[in-house]
Structure formats: structure tokens, C-alpha cells
Amino acid sequence: MLRQIICASLFSLSSCAIGRQEINSPIDATIVATLKPGTTTAKEVVERLGAPTDIVQLGRRVAYRYDASVTKSAGLVLILFNMFGQDTRTDRVFVFFDEKDVLTHYGATFAVHRTQYALPWQNVHDASDNAERDAKRPGVNGQ
């Protein structure tokens, strides 16, 4: 009886918690696909993607960084013992310009749609799940 009361009181006082945090809007992959190295200018990139979150001077060259992130948190509060899991994925685009502000290279990673709620012991982000989520996002193919 005593054990049952202790267990019942512990579980009746336990709770779950979830949280979600977003920084910037996800980057539109279909717009990124319109960038053409050798012809697109820095002005055109800013017109299409907006203001970058960071600018890095690289000698004569310059790089603009665009990013967005989603963090999902899940927790189990058992009063004395608490567990929390946090998963963060980002969209990132780096565009590189020459000294004439013409796009020379760009790299893109789109992953905010892969973010998942998961407790510490849960194994998430297997390849098939990522592929399924990628297929639902326009402009993203197996990134």
C-alpha cells in the first residue's frame, strides 16, 4: 500500500513539456534554385532573398550568409528525475561574390523541416524519414 501511494503520487505529479523556437523564416529553396553563378549579382540576391544575416569579407571576395532554424524540445518531468531532448535543424545558404559583386558560388542546406520532437533515448532522423520530409518541401531533393 505504501509503495502504491508513493508511486501514485510521483506519477500524478509528473508532467510533459514541449517547446518550439523558430529563428527567421525558412529559406525558399525554389528561389535559391534561380541563382546563377557568373550572372546573378549581389543586388539581385538581396532582392530575392532579402538582407543576409551575416557578411564575411574573404580577401577580394565576399560571402553572404542566410539562415533560419527550428528547435523542438520535449521533456518528461518526474519531479526528482527530469529528462529533456532538444533537436535543432537549420536552413543555410552561403553565396560567394567576386570583387565585382557577381555570384561565383553558392551552397545550400535545407533542413528545418526535418526537426523533430524527441526524448533523449529516441533515435530520430533516419534516412527514410528525412527523405519523406524532403519530398514534401518544394525545391528540396535529398539535401
Next chain:
Amino acid sequence: MKWPRCVLLLSLPILTPSCLQVGFGASRNEEPVAEATLASLHAGDDDLATCLKKLGAPNMVWEYRGNGMALGWVSEDSTDWDLDVSFSFQRFASAKFSLDWDDLDLPGVVLWFDASLHLERWQKGLMREMVQSYRRTADVDLDVGS
């Protein structure tokens, strides 16, 4: 069971957390660069365009030897334990001890490109060690000119 004893047992889980709490957490940030992708990188043959195509956008970019550049990819898949012990020994006075086993050395990959943007070398390891030379060595003196 006598009533006072039952009340005491039921209140125990509420009162005890003010003394002791154990936490276990997992943190996952980004996905690590696949080993197969790293194995496909060839210094001298690959350039910035092919590397960006293989690895996607980096997390960070630095200037390297004038017109060269270094690109870094970082990820985290860690678990950690923490322990909080607190005690109220007098009204308006309490003490708290907190211990966190979190490891902040994040693994990553850095690629270095020469001025012609050909892959010079790449390295996999702890970001703290690989990018040590890119850290600011001294604080900026904000009082200059005042």
C-alpha cells in the same frame, strides 16, 4: 496507514525537489557530414563548387591566407547529466550546488581552399582545436580616440 504518515508521504515528492534534482538531456544540432562524403573529397582535384555541392552550405566561413577561405561544418549529438542540490537553512537564505557533465567540444569538419579556390586540405575533429587560430586574440579597445 495513519493519516499524518500518509500526508507526509504524499508531500515528500513535492518537498524533496527543493533539495535534489537529477536531469538527463540530449541535444541534437545539425547532421554530421557523412563519412562517404568525406571519403570522396580529394585535395587538389576538388574545388569550392564541387565541395559545396557535396557538403551543402557550411556553418561558418573564414578568410584564409589572403584570398583563400576555410569552411566549417559542425554538428552535435550529445547527452549529458546534471545534478542540482539545494538547501534552505534559514528564512530568505538558501544554498544551491549544480553540477553539469555537458561536453561543449563539438565535432566538425573544416575544408581549406587556396586563392584559386581549389581544395588544399580538409580535417575532421573537434572544432575548438581546428579553428583555434581564427579566434580573436585580444578584446577590441573601445576607448580608442576618446
